[in-house]
Amino acid sequence: MVQTLASGGWIMLPLALCSIISITIIVERWLFFRRIGRVHHADDLLALVRQGHMEQAQQKIGDADLPIIRVLHKGLDCRFCPGKAMETAGIAEVAGMRRGLAALDTIITLSPLLGLLGTIIGMIGSFQIMAASGIGQPHAVTGGVGEALIATAAGITVAVITLIPYNYFLTRVERETETIEQYATRLELALQEQAAGTAS
Incomplete structure (x- = not known):
């Protein structure tokens, strides 16, 4: 297996780097x-705020380091x-959740192109052999073509393996963003209720 991959040429080195990063x-x-x-930490915090236990809510925050x-x-x-x-804190947290996804997106696009370049x-090497020796050595030509296709196969494999987790992570970012927005709105309403109760 290692020998087969090595026969793909020098282009396998950046593909291997892409796979490691991915x-x-x-x-x-x-x-x-x-x-x-x-x-559940957020649910507990909201319950404490609604009950007016602000100090306990602050303690709850210290117990959970979550976005x-x-x-x-x-x-x-x-x-x-x-x-x-x-809203400001949410923007920073969403940026943190998206960390590394741009690199995965780049690898998904770059890997097949690197594989195609290797092919x-x-x-080109196979045609140079053909030009130098004619068609009297078909095995040299077909062997070169076979080795060239290894790079394409490796590039597509890296892209496919990266694509599935990348889409999953994007979905998770969207889901977590919606959850943060939902709980932020609920906390804002709870604080307004507390302020109205205190004023009355």
């Missing part, structure tokens, strides 16, 4: 999204304008 980002993002998928909790924390810190504070270089 796997690293995929594992890191999977662990990240697995960790932040818990929203949604950090956004709600901004809302509690700026009770006179919680919406804008949480073209291999085909």
Whole structure:
């Protein structure tokens, strides 16, 4: 297997680098999204705010280092304008959730192109052999074509393996963004209710 891949030529080196970067980002993002998928901390925090237990709500924030909790924390810190504070914090958190996805997108596009480049270089080599020796050595020509196609196969494989997690992570970012917006709106309403109750 290693010998087969090595026969794809020097273009296999950037493809191998792309695959290493892709796997690293995929594992890191999977662990990240697995960790932040818990929203029960946000439910508990909202319940405390509705009951007027602001100090306990602040303690709850310290117990959970999650994007949604950090956004709600901004809302509690700026009770006179919680919406804008949480919107600003939400933008930063969404940017953090999208970290590494641009690199995956680039690898999805770049890998097949690198594979195609390797195939073209291999085909050029095969035609040079044909030009030098004529068609008297068909095995040399077909062998060169076979080696050239390895690069294309490797490039498409890297792109396919990267594409599925990339789409999953994009879906997770959208889902987490919607969740943050939902809980931010609920906290803003809870703070308004508390302010109205205090005023009356």
